[in-house]
């Protein structure tokens with residue numbers, strides 16, 4: 281099975297107070313299995329919206345998002361939840377972690393209600409090791425720095441070994457050096473695990489490190505550039 285994701289004639293309209301906003305307008309784009317993609321563009325251009333649709337956190341107004349050719353609009357909400365668990369990991373600018381739990385508990389949290397054929401604690405420890413937090417298993421989230429918290433968020437997003445990691449401004453709240461470490465962590469996971477990464481960023485220097493840059497403006501893709509593999 282291929283893990284190709286595709287937007288086919290996708291539009292997303294938000295209606296409120298009698299005003300309709302086209303967040304996305306007739307988007308056609310394909311993301312190939314294992315790609316490392318940056319989505320850039322001005323504020324309000326539709327970057328977060330496309331990420332939400334790819335991750336099935338929201339539905340299209342028209343058009344379809346397909347996974348391995350299968351249209352996600354036709355999935356029941358239960359099937360979508362399973363689809364997300366199997367295929368999608370999310371990270372956000374604000375981490376969305378639980379401050380009163382430890383790093384290890386946060387990483388294990390997506391597995392709490394799931395039956396899985398592996399040891400949950402060992403899996404969570406492996407993930408924390410991969411992001412360089414092997415000495416922080418039992419630290420409370422509130423005791424960690426912003427960069428460490430984001431690394432916990434990455435470990436949590438990857439704990440179920442998704443085929444895609446979708447990241448919305450994961451370096452937005454961090455200083456430049458920490459942002460680079462986070463970006464390099466994502467890159468390493470992409471290279472070593474073959475997990476596709478789509479990252480929304482305002483930072484054009486970070487975006488330059490991706491294999492492909494998709495540029496958005498006013499709900500449309502205005503440029504799509506692929507480059508040589510990251511050295």
Ligand SMILES: Nc1ncnc2c1ncn2[C@@H]1O[C@H](COP(=O)(O)OP(=O)(O)OP(=O)(O)O)[C@@H](O)[C@H]1O
Nearest residue numbers: 294296301302303322323324325326327328329330
């Ligand atoms: N829930 C919503 N209700 C109404 N309008 C929305 C909603 N979400 C997004 N929009 C509108 O859709 C457009 C695209 O928003 P989106 O968040 O995708 O942009 P963005 O490129 O991610 O911006 P930023 O870089 O500021 O996060 C904007 O005009 C925004 O105001």
